[in-house]
Amino acid sequence: MIRATGKGSISSILAVGLHIVRIIAWIGFAALSAALVALPLIPPFAEWVAHLDGASIDGEIDIGADDFVEVLRHFISFGVALYVVERLLELLKTLRFGTPFVKENAIRFRKVGIALLFGEVSKIVIGILAMLTGADVNAGLDFMVFVSIAAVFVLSEVFHEGARMKAEQDLTV
Numbered sequence: 001m002i003r004a005t006g007k008g009s010i011s012s013i014l015a016v017g018l019h020i021v022r023i024i025a026w027i028g029f030a031a032l033s034a035a036l037v038a039l040p041l042i043p044p045f046a047e048w049v050a051h052l053d054g055a056s057i058d059g060e061i062d063i064g065a066d067d068f069v070e071v072l073r074h075f076i077s078f079g080v081a082l083y084v085v086e087r088l089l090e091l092l093k094t095l096r097f098g099t100p101f102v103k104e105n106a107i108r109f110r111k112v113g114i115a116l117l118f119g120e121v122s123k124i125v126i127g128i129l130a131m132l133t134g135a136d137v138n139a140g141l142d143f144m145v146f147v148s149i150a151a152v153f154v155l156s157e158v159f160h161e162g163a164r165m166k167a168e169q170d171l172t173v
Contacts, residue, residue, distance in 0.1 A: 011095045018089050024080040032075040039068050066135030073126045073139055080119035083105035087112045109156035116149045 042063050088106045094100050126139040 009096070011092050015089065015092045015096070017083050018092070022082065022085045022089070025085060029075070029078040029082055032071055032078055035071045036068070036075055039063055039071060064135070065133035066130070066137060069126060069129050069133055069135040069137050072129070073123075073137060076119060076122045076126070080115050080122075083115045084112050086113075088097060098116055101166045103160070103163045106156050106160035106163055109152055110158055113149055113152040113156060116145070116152060120145055120149065 061120060091100070091108050095107055109170055120141060123139040123141055126137060129135070130137040135136060
């Protein structure tokens with residue numbers, strides 16, 4: 001039987017997995033941050049290099065608004081994922097210490113819900129940007145994601161009530 005806390009527990013295994021995801025998310029977020037800065041600068045830089053004596057650029061550099069919008073979409077996704085993973089690691093830490101029903105965890109779940117909602121609403125903004133720039137970017141909404149976000153807000157309220165009940169029980173003992 002697998003335990004919820006302690007060495008070799010589900011929370012320990014999840015924590016290891018989330019630490020790996022956090023590293024990947026940080027790498028992706030950093031790369032996408034650099035890309036957001038570099039993309040608008042590449043065409044003018046290439047043109048400047050092309051005007052230097054003895055320099056030649058083979059091929060055509062075709063970076064458009066659709067590339068920027070696509071990178072922006074991934075940047076937001078990685079940012080939201082990174083934020084959510086950080087909150088989940090904080091939640092798991094309290095579980096490993098045996099105190100999951102604390103007010104802070106209710107707040108963490110609420111923050112996760114808000115971050116996920118921000119990520120989904122940003123898809124609407126990305127879709128509008130894609131229409132304005134003529135970019136072919138898939139920024140569709142998914143009904144099940146909104147159901148999942150609602151579930152996270154429900155968990156937030158469950159943890160809030162659990163923390164309240166635990167505090168009340170601690171006072172009566």
